[in-house]
Amino acid sequence: MSSQVTLKISKGFLLLKEESFMEKETVAIGRANDCRIILDNPIVSRYHCIMEINNVS
Numbered sequence: 001m002s003s004q005v006t007l008k009i010s011k012g013f014l015l016l017k018e019e020s021f022m023e024k025e026t027v028a029i030g031r032a033n034d035c036r037i038i039l040d041n042p043i044v045s046r047y048h049c050i051m052e053i054n055n056v057s
Contacts, residue, residue, distance in 0.1 A: 003055075005020070005021045005053050005055070006020045006021075007019045007021070007037070007051070009037070017037065017039075019036075019037055023053075024054055025053050026052050027051045027052075028047055028050055029049050030044055030045055030048035030049070031044050031046050031048070032046040032047055035047065
């Protein structure tokens with residue numbers, strides 16, 4: 001049985017992005033072009049955070 005992790009990025013009630021992950025991985029989030037999830041907003045740093053997905057089988 002496989003499972004997935006879903007990340008939903010919203011602003012208020014508006015859903016901006018939705019990403020699903022099916023395996024263990026490290027995901028960069030930020031404004032930089034090499035981030036897996038790019039947030040085009042001047043208050044977000046180029047490499048805003050790193051998310052580690054661990055409980056996906």
